[in-house]
Amino acid sequence: MPSPFGIGDLGFQAYRFIDFLSHSKQTLWQILPLGPTGYGNSPYMVYSAMAVNPLLISLEKLQEEGLLKEEDLAKLPKFSIHKVNYEQVIKNKFPLLRQAWKNFQLNKSRQHALVEFAKNRKVGWKIMPYLWLLKRLTITYLGIAGKQILLGDNLKL
Secondary structure (H helix, E strand, O other): OOOOOOOOOOOHHHHHHHHHHHHOOOOOOOOOOOOOEOHHHOOOOEOOOOOOOHHHOOHHHHHHOOOOOHHHHHOOOOOOOOOOOHHHHHHHHHHHHHHHHHHHHOOHHHHHHHHHHHHHHOOHHHHHHHHHHHHHOOOOOEEEEOOEEEEOOOEEO
């Protein structure tokens, strides 16, 4: 759904759209694949069918959760509303996602909740190939392996 951050995301506009669907008695929302895009930024050429494209993470929702500050978002450039410039979006959004992750790491109760969520749903094995690929691409990542949360090469919680 549209966002002011250069690419649509699953933030407030998506929630509004879901409310609209519900009020219209709609029960289905067909969307493109949500995986992290590969060559040409095509949603049909994804690195993983189990992982989600980090560009779909809402910066506004991260701010609402206290993981980003208002001034973090105020520093962003004005993006086109007509066309996605992936290079510009990645250059501006990934540092904010990393900042949100650093802020998340400061909150032990949130970390525990994430580990429990992953453990109870046994999701670690499904995303490990994608995390390996991200590591090879030298992008900082969040992964779940059993009860550990991994960040980058050697950091463990």
